Amino acid sequence: MLNHIVIMGRLVADPELRTTPAGVTVATMRLAVDRDFKNKQTGERETDFINVVAWRQTAEFVSRYFTKGRMAVAEGRLQIRPYTDRDGNKRTAAEVVADNIYFGDSRRDGEGGGYGGQPYSAPMPSQPSGGYAAPTGDDQFTELVGDEDNLPF
Numbered sequence: 001m002l003n004h005i006v007i008m009g010r011l012v013a014d015p016e017l018r019t020t021p022a023g024v025t026v027a028t029m030r031l032a033v034d035r036d037f038k039n040k041q042t043g044e045r046e047t048d049f050i051n052v053v054a055w056r057q058t059a060e061f062v063s064r065y066f067t068k069g070r071m072a073v074a075e076g077r078l079q080i081r082p083y084t085d086r087d088g089n090k091r092t093a094a095e096v097v098a099d100n101i102y103f104g105d106s107r108r109d110g111e112g113g114g115y116g117g118q119p120y121s122a123p124m125p126s127q128p129s130g131g132y133a134a135p136t137g138d139d140q141f142t143e144l145v146g147d148e149d150n151l152p153f
Helices: 056-065 107-112
Strands: 005-011 016-019 025-038 045-055 071-084 090-103
Touching (some): 025 056, 025 071, 045 056, 045 071
Parallel strands (some): 045 090
Antiparallel strands (some): 005 025, 025 045, 071 090
16 A cells, blocks of 8 residues: 655744654644645635644654745645544544655845744755755754765755
8 A cells, every 4th residue: 555645835933842642752833735726716726724633753844944925835644533622523534644754945035035043954964075064053954065076855
């Protein structure tokens, strides 16, 4: 059986980080995901609002580096779970349980787009080599330093 999903959208609000009674961290967020097609009557793209759940290190990463309005790519599996609402009615909830979450926009877009403002850059190798700068202090991310023509990819 295959249950693999990848979605890309903007965070509707800052991620909510919690800890279970067993001490496991979990982050919940909601992504606004545009559909690939336009509505025939209005000519506008419709948007789906999809709940995403991340656990452990992924949850901590999301809560630290993502904010409302930031574009995110969530990769994981679709989960449909039953629950009972406050009135005692049985309901179902669909959510993406994310194994990985990636930045979906560039640093330049985040700084100039007016939707979040927390700068970031991609993770770098832990061993300095060539034109890379090693991360310092608490910051696990750093910018490339040097000639872009010498990148290994």
